[in-house]
Amino acid sequence: MFLTFKDVKFDSWKAALDKIRDLLQEEFGRHQELADSEKLAEYEKVYFDKIRYDAEVSEDGIQKISKIGIAFSGKKVVTRGIY
Numbered sequence: 001m002f003l004t005f006k007d008v009k010f011d012s013w014k015a016a017l018d019k020i021r022d023l024l025q026e027e028f029g030r031h032q033e034l035a036d037s038e039k040l041a042e043y044e045k046v047y048f049d050k051i052r053y054d055a056e057v058s059e060d061g062i063q064k065i066s067k068i069g070i071a072f073s074g075k076k077v078v079t080r081g082i083y
Contacts, residue, residue: 003027003065024065028052034068044068 003023010016028051034040035048047064 024051039071039074040068041071044071 005020005023008016008019008023010019028034028048032052035045035052037045040048044064044067048068051065
């Protein structure tokens with residue numbers, strides 16, 4: 001999975017959040033194999049589908065997405081940010 005927020009530049013929080021939801025939904029759509037993976041717990045699959053179909057993301061959504069990535073790949077998630 002690859003996720004960047006470099007193009008999330010909006011004047012309102014709502015518009016920025018909508019763009020982030022779109023990006024997450026698009027990225028999860030690219031990795032549909034996760035929905036059927038035996039490496040994920042059932043609640044992780046439910047969360048995955050919630051993002052994929054509804055683009056619902058909670059405040060800790062990025063953390064949950066990272067856990068799903070680790071569970072599936074068995075590798076640590078690499079994150080980079082601008083501070």
